[in-house]
Amino acid sequence: MDKAMYVLSGDPITNGHIDIVKRAKKMFGSIRVALAVHPGKKYTYSLKEREELTRKALQGLDVPVDSFPGLTIDYAKMNDIGIIIRSARGNADFDFEKMLSDIGMTQDENIETILLFARQGLSHISSSAVKELQRLHGDIHEYVPFVVKESLEKKVSRQRLIGLTGEIGAGKSFVANALLELGNTSAHPIHEIDMDRLGHEILETDNRPFFVSIRRQLIKAFGNDIAVHPDPNYKIQVKVLGSKIFFEVNKMEYFNGLMKDPMLTLYREKLNDLEGTILVSSALFAEANIGYLTNYNVILIDAEMGIREERLRARGYTPEEIKARIGSQLDYDVKKTILDRQIAENKYGRLVVVDNTKKSKEQIIEELEAFVL
Secondary structure, three states, rough: OEEEEEEEEEOOOOOOHHHHHHHHHHHHOOEEEEEOOOOOOOOOOHHHHHHHHHHHHOOOOOOEEEEEOOOOOHHHHHOOOEEEEEOOOOOOHHHHHHHHHHHHHOOOOOOEEEEOOHHHHOOOOOOOHHHHHHHOOOOOOOOOOOHHHHHHHHHHHHHEEEEEEEEEOOOHHHHHHHHHHHOOOOOOOOEEEEHHHHHHHHHOOOOHHHHHHHHHHHHHHHHHHHHOOOOOOOOEEEEEEEHHHOOOOOHHHHHHHHHHHHHHHHHHHHHHHOOOEEEEOOOOOOOOOOOOHHHOEEEEEOOOHHHHHHHHHHOOHHHHHHHHHHHHHHHHHHHHHHHHHHHHHHHOOEEEEEOOOOOOOOHHHHHHHHHHO
């Protein structure tokens, strides 16, 4: 008997498990994945959910997925399997898996157990760690496939995340407000986290030490005139800062690089206590490469240039400021190309394009209701 199977709980499957599957497949040509059922263990996912999620995560690898109750050895014998593959992340796992192997040999000495150790870069990943990170809204996109990440957000946090982006003046706020109204009239709540507003909080109102230190670095980089004086918390004059960075690409890149970590930190905090669909709005969704936050599910808003310029004039921007702000961002076609490529590379997500030139809120809701609910 030279058939092999990899045994795991898969609650849920992680990138560490998937790496073991790939390595085992190289060793044996073909394997099956078998999900164990332990009567005394409390699972986050039902057995059916674990099987379905594991199949989706292993899609393209041509690996059958099954499950079984009772002894692993009995399942192996019933299916003519002579090799059981298990995995270990460290010493604690090794001792436990060795014990299971010793017990298995007492049941049937003809069935061998092979232990594969996790790769060094994956040894810290476990199903329990991933679930705990999700409960705390930590970043798990490098720990699990996006199909698992999205499932955990729904299962553990009761959230569905959707990106909302477009060029400046395209009408992101208009579309967001339409969808928020939809949430108010349906059983499925809809919220918005506006990354631009988070930026204003960091620069102007949130006086926690981390954000104050970011302001001090900005003042050091761009001059004392961007600060509000006198202000012991180094509050930033956003319009003065904008007049300095929107005209020079290298300054804009420095600003965006410095702000990314504090904005993501504040973003995770905002996720607490929210349930339902969460719109993550950002003009720089494609440029900042943050599509992973919403599993590459993104609404991209388009509008005619004349309409966009009219909207910016209504905000009080001068022609020079309008030109600089529009020029500081990628245009619609480039944003769409980047988002399409990211979806293709990650084999996950969906891009929905909305022309917001002359649409009512009712038309926006009708167009996007099925996607966001």
